[in-house]
Amino acid sequence: MNLDNRLDALEARVRLLEDQLAIYQVMAAYGPAADAGETDQAVALWTDDGVYDLHTRAMVGHAEIARELEGEWHQGLIGRGSAHIVSMPKLEIAGDSAVATCHSRLYRREGDGDYRVISCSANRWEFVRGPQGWRVTRRVSRQLDGSAESHAVLAGGAASSEP
Amino acid sequence: MNLDNRLDALEARVRLLEDQLAIYQVMAAYGPAADAGETDQAVALWTDDGVYDLHTRAMVGHAEIARELEGEWHQGLIGRGSAHIVSMPKLEIAGDSAVATCHSRLYRREGDGDYRVISCSANRWEFVRGPQGWRVTRRVSRQLDGSAESHAVLAGGAASSEP
Amino acid sequence: MNLDNRLDALEARVRLLEDQLAIYQVMAAYGPAADAGETDQAVALWTDDGVYDLHTRAMVGHAEIARELEGEWHQGLIGRGSAHIVSMPKLEIAGDSAVATCHSRLYRREGDGDYRVISCSANRWEFVRGPQGWRVTRRVSRQLDGSAESHAVLAGGAASSEP
Numbered sequence: 001m002n003l004d005n006r007l008d009a010l011e012a013r014v015r016l017l018e019d020q021l022a023i024y025q026v027m028a029a030y031g032p033a034a035d036a037g038e039t040d041q042a043v044a045l046w047t048d049d050g051v052y053d054l055h056t057r058a059m060v061g062h063a064e065i066a067r068e069l070e071g072e073w074h075q076g077l078i079g080r081g082s083a084h085i086v087s088m089p090k091l092e093i094a095g096d097s098a099v100a101t102c103h104s105r106l107y108r109r110e111g112d113g114d115y116r117v118i119s120c121s122a123n124r125w126e127f128v129r130g131p132q133g134w135r136v137t138r139r140v141s142r143q144l145d146g147s148a149e150s151h152a153v154l155a156g157g158a159a160s161s162e163p
Numbered sequence: 164m165n166l167d168n169r170l171d172a173l174e175a176r177v178r179l180l181e182d183q184l185a186i187y188q189v190m191a192a193y194g195p196a197a198d199a200g201e202t203d204q205a206v207a208l209w210t211d212d213g214v215y216d217l218h219t220r221a222m223v224g225h226a227e228i229a230r231e232l233e234g235e236w237h238q239g240l241i242g243r244g245s246a247h248i249v250s251m252p253k254l255e256i257a258g259d260s261a262v263a264t265c266h267s268r269l270y271r272r273e274g275d276g277d278y279r280v281i282s283c284s285a286n287r288w289e290f291v292r293g294p295q296g297w298r299v300t301r302r303v304s305r306q307l308d309g310s311a312e313s314h315a316v317l318a319g320g321a322a323s324s325e326p
Numbered sequence: 327m328n329l330d331n332r333l334d335a336l337e338a339r340v341r342l343l344e345d346q347l348a349i350y351q352v353m354a355a356y357g358p359a360a361d362a363g364e365t366d367q368a369v370a371l372w373t374d375d376g377v378y379d380l381h382t383r384a385m386v387g388h389a390e391i392a393r394e395l396e397g398e399w400h401q402g403l404i405g406r407g408s409a410h411i412v413s414m415p416k417l418e419i420a421g422d423s424a425v426a427t428c429h430s431r432l433y434r435r436e437g438d439g440d441y442r443v444i445s446c447s448a449n450r451w452e453f454v455r456g457p458q459g460w461r462v463t464r465r466v467s468r469q470l471d472g473s474a475e476s477h478a479v480l481a482g483g484a485a486s487s488e489p
Contacts, residue, residue: 006170007332013177014339020184021346028416032427035448035470036480078477081470083429083446085413087248090191101195103246105270105278107431107446109471115431115443117278120246120270122198144198144244145272151241154199169333176340183347250411253354264358266409268433268441280441283409283433285361307361307407308435314404317362 019093022134023100023127031084039069047128051138055121081109086123090156096129097137101156104141120144122153182256185297186263186290194247202232210291214301218284244272249286253319259292260300264319267304283307285316345419348460349426349453357410365395373454377464381447407435412449416482422455423463427482430467446470448479 001009026045033042043062046052052059052068059065068074085107089100106119126138142150164172189208196205206225209215215222215231222228231237248270252263269282289301305313327335352371359368369388372378378385378394385391394400411433415426432445452464468476 003166003170003329006174007329007336010170010173010177010336011332013181014336014343017177017180017184017343018339021343024414025416028414028428031413031429032416032448032480032482035429036477038481041481079472081446081472081476083431083470085429085431087194088187088191088251088414090188090195102191103194103198103248105246105248107443107470109446109469113444115446115470117270117280117443118276120244120272120278122195143272144246144270144278146242146244150244151199154195155201155204156195166329166333169337173333173336173340176344180340180343180347250357250409251350251354251414253351253358265354266357266361266411268409268411280433280443281439283407283435283441285358306435307409307433307441309405309407313407314362317358318364318367319358 016093019098019129019134020091023091023093023098024089026127026134026136027086027089027100027102027125031086034069034074034084035078035082037069037075037078039066042069046136046139047130050136053138053140055141055143077108081115083107083115089123089125092156098127098129098134099156100125100127101154103144103154122150124153124156179256182261182292182297183254186254186256186261187252189290189297189299190249190252190263190265190288194249197232197237197247198241198245200232200238200241202229205232209299209302210293213299216301216303218304218306240271244278246270246278252286252288255319261290261292261297262319263288263290264317266307266317285313287316287319342419345424345455345460346417349417349419349424350415352453352460352462353412353415353426353428353451357412360395360400360410361404361408363395363401363404365392368395372462372465373456376462378462379464379466381467381469403434407441409433409441415449415451418482424453424455424460425482426451426453427480429470429480448476450479450482 043066049061052065087103089102092099102123104121104123107115108118121141124140127134128137142153144150206229212224215228250266252265255262265286267284267286270278271281284304287303290297291300305316307313369392378391413429415428418425428449430447430449433441434444447467450466453460454463468479
């Protein structure tokens with residue numbers, strides 16, 4: 001293989017590594033933003049018409065996701081103390097799109113030295129690469145309650161809300 | 164350094180980065196597979212004769228690990244809702260083998276908005292690179308209960324079951 | 327672009343990836359060392375005059391951090407069984423310095439199959455690259471209790487103890 005071809009191959013490999021770490025960064029940015037009340041930062045992780053399909057309803061686009069994060073429930077939660085944490089994901093990247101599978105947990109402060117896990121979910125995140133880098137086109141979260149749907153999300157299949 | 168040598172050096176560095184992320188992927192794949200009931204996916208992370216040394220007994224090979232995941236206890240657990248989650252590991256890679264040290268936790272659903280941490284363990288994962296990529300040759304988990312053995316696992320030493 | 331320039335560009339990109347993973351490794355090393363009672367390993371993650379600003383007081387330098395880890399409270403904790411775990415961080419690297427934002431949790435064993443989350447915090451880690459690689463110059467942790475300060479740490483701003 002000549003030098004030019006070796007460089008081509010190496011550039012492609014480095015780009016894939018950069019993609020993987022860039023997607024980690026997007027996923028790692030959600031929790032801190034959500035728990036800090038930095039709604040703009042949180043919402044900016046999605047594409048303009050991105051979907052956050054959370055348990056029982058799908059929020060579509062920045063305005064709907066922002067309304068949730070600015071709403072009474074979320075504001076009360078972060079006022080007590082909360083942590084939205086995702087696990088290290090299993091990632092599949094294919095060109096300019098990607099899918100991540102992971103768990104998420106929501107911790108809430110109950111009192112001094114006492115935090116409870118009030119939510120533990122199966123997650124599927126879908127990403128697309130655009131002019132602003134990798135962003136979320138759809139995040140699906142389902143409570144881990146033994147349901148077939150939560151298991152399907154963890155198994156990496158398409159979520160049930162798709163045709 | 165001539166171009167050829169620079170390329171050689173760069174290829175070696177990129178390969179090490181790929182190895183690190185590939186091992187992350189293996190570790191991130193266990194929980195989703197185990198919690199979804201995808202026994203084949205979970206078991207395939209180990210080499211054919213790989214060991215899962217879990218607290219008080221060592222399962223050897225795919226069939227024994229699969230029997231545990233298909234057994235009454237694990238099936239009951241995932242039927243209620245569970246999350247097997249590992250922390251971001253400390254990794255040491257040496258050629259075609261690697262060792263990861265991390266924590267793991269097992270969350271179980273108790274009721275609406277109520278998940279409990281029923282296990283929290285010290286983990287040592289050993290990997291080997293083979294024709295199918297990185298796979299687990301041995302995973303050791305020990306409950307964090309103050310025991311010298313659990314501390315030794317976290318400290319990165321060889322597990323006590325080795326001579 | 328000629329081969330030389332392509333190699334220069336690639337080397338810079340690879341170095342940034344190496345930096346990101348090296349910082350992950352530093353962060354992933356703290357918990358196992360702290361929970362195993364390996365004080366020297368834990369302390370060595372900081373620079374000689376590094377700061378661990380934990381909730382209500384700042385420990386400065388290896389000796390002060392070591393005194394905390396060898397003290398009655400921490401030793402009692404790891405004797406019962408504990409897990410100090412950080413979430414996958416959001417990282418910003420600029421040359422030879424870096425900042426990570428993440429959550430941390432402290433789990434303590436209460437009894438058989440019963441672990442509690444006794445601390446859940448906002449974290450800011452500051453790093454510098456030196457002759458021994460990346461080390462921590464300052465780690466700030468603040469309980470997630472709804473305080474403006476904890477939210478500021480998660481939002482990535484400078485911690486309140488800075489002028």
